[in-house]
Amino acid sequence: MPLTTNNLKFTIKPKALYVLTFLFAVASTSVAQEIIDETKPEVSKDTVTDSGATKIDGVAAVVGDYIVLDSDIDKTMLQLKDQGASMANFDRCQLFGKLLEDKLYAHHAIQDSIDVNDAEIRSRVDQQINQFLQQTNGSMEELLEFYRKDDEVSFREEMFEINKSNMLATEMKKKIIDEVEVTPEEVRQFFNKIPKEERPTFGTELKVAQIVIEPKVSDEEVQRVIDRLNEFKQQVEEEGKSFTSRAVLYTEDGGSKKTGGLYTLDRSKPRMVKEFREVAFSLQEGQISEPFKTDYGYHIIYLEKIRGQEYDVRHILLMPKVSEKEIEEAKKELEKVRELIVSGDMTFAEAAKEFSDEKETKFQGGQLINPQTQDYNFELTKMDPELYGQIQELENNEISPVITDQDRTGAIKFKLVTVTDRTDEHVADYARDYLKIKELALNEKRLxxxxxxxxxxxxETYIKISSAYRNCDFKSNWLKK
Incomplete structure (x- = not known):
């Protein structure tokens, strides 16, 4: 939530640091991460500066088991510039400090035996390289030349280490703040210590409700999909065909198609929808499930390997198709629902409960929950652009025309939306804005x-900073003065 106060020093770091943190998370995919070798000399390799001149790449810092090279900072700056970031918001010392932080997190994640999933990292590397290849029209040679790598294997190895270090750092930070909580009394004290003239201003907020109707898939189409999945199951079990090949050829899950439907599930870290996990964890190694349904469509799962808490599974997803006739029928049904509401025969909440196909909202009168705040309020300036476009012209309790939309699988659905309440911009009020104030208090405690x-x-960590950076005004005591 944006704060229009001039000086909320109790809760907010300077804006530039937030921008830096966000952009750095993106840029870090190209920054080298290395485990320190005690025999490595201070000077390691050449790098190219913005001007095109070649300079010797030296060690800028050592943090525990990791090193930071001068080129790491250069690469980060170039990445930020490529993404359109204004370098006026932060300088080289700030970028260097952020690199030091990430190395500190990664080093202590290893010390604390925090584990990350190698299969998940490789999958992430595959996705990133595929994204990079889109920028070079699919040319791996151009990509390797851009990143100055001799071959794809070494490029993938570096990308793997980058992502592993980033994931370790993320898990370490998560561990630090996971158990941080605030009591109602702490929230009250937090709010009271903010001078009245410095209290935040919260922007205009809306409560939004919707009714969703999805075209119904015919029983014949569902049976066709189930029969097809059973055919794949039979081909693997009885004819010795490859499940992986079937997944590459036929699955409609774009995220796993190139890896043969592969996912690694961890019993201690929920991933995938509940129905998928339940089926996966019920299988024995080498077993293929019966076809089953999730919100995404129909699946079969092959359990490839169990490694402690981790399950390597492959799946094939098929999504039943709806006909043009079924799409038109769904739209007409929602138009009739709108007529009932506009005529006063039903309230919007009553119609949502009776007609909406959206399980998450129908029993709450169609009220949408803000995924960031977990309440019903949406701040106008931070609302999803698509949702904003659908409600921006609506008065309170006015019903939109029937809107054609798509679900997360790309399937067509139809909906009505309405604004059920509107709160204008106002200075923070303890009773009215308790949840937002609580979040600010929690953020301060986490920081x-x-x-x-x-x-x-x-x-307590071995840290060595190069003399070239000893004049930096670090926020943290990296120089141990």
Whole structure:
């Protein structure tokens, strides 16, 4: 939520640091991450500057088991510039400090035996390289030349280490703040210590409700999909065909198609929808499930390997198709529902409960839940652009025309939307805005937990900063003064 106060020093870091954190998370996919070799000299390799001149690439810092090279900072700056970021918001020292933080997190994640999933990392690398290849029209040679790599294997190895280090850092930060909570009394004290003239201003907020009707798939089409999946199952079990090949050829899950439907599930870390997990965890190694349904369509799962808590599974997803006739019938049905509401024969909430196909909202009168705040309020300036476009012209309780939309699988659906309440921009009020104030208080406490952790770990970790960066005004005590 944007704050239009001039100085909320109790809760908010300077805007530039937030921008830096966000952009750095994107840019870090191209920054080298290396485990330090005690025999490695201070000077390691050449790099190219913005001007095209070649300079010797030196070690900028050592943090525990990791090193930061001068080129790491250069690459980060170039990535940010390529993404259109204004370098006026942060300087080289700030970028360097962020690199030091990430190395500190990654180092102590290893010390704390925090584990990350290698299969998930490789899958992420595959996705990233595929995205990169789109920028070079599919040319791996151009991609390797751009990143100055001799071959695809070494490029993938570096990308793997980059992602592994980033994931370790993320898991370490998550561990630090996971158990941080605030009590109602802490929220009250937090709010009261903010001077009245410095209290945040919250923007205009709306409550939005919707009724969704999805075209019904015919029983014949569902049976066709189930029969097809059973055919794949039979081909593998009785004819010795490859499940992986069937997935590559036929699955409609774009995220796993190129990897043969592969996912790694962890019993301790919920991933995928509930129905998928339940079926996967009920299988024995080498077993193929019966066809089953999720919100995405119909699946069969092959359990390839169990490794402790981790399950390597492959799946094939098929999505039943709806006919033009079924699409038109769904639209006409929703138009009739709209007439009932506009005529006063039903309230919007009553119609949502009776007609809506959206399970998450129908029993709450169609009210949408804000995924960021977990309440019913949507701040106008932070609303999803698509949703904003659908409600921006509506007055309170006005019903939209029938809107054609798509679900997360790309299937067509129809909906009505309405604004059920509107709160204008206002200065924070403790009773009215308790949940937002609680979130600000929690963020402040989390920042303090991270600062305390950094202070403690910097003190006990071997850190060496190159003389070229000793004049930086670091936020944290990297120089151990």
């Amino acid at each position: 303090k937990a991270i600062e305390d952790w950094q202070e403690e770990k910097i003190d």
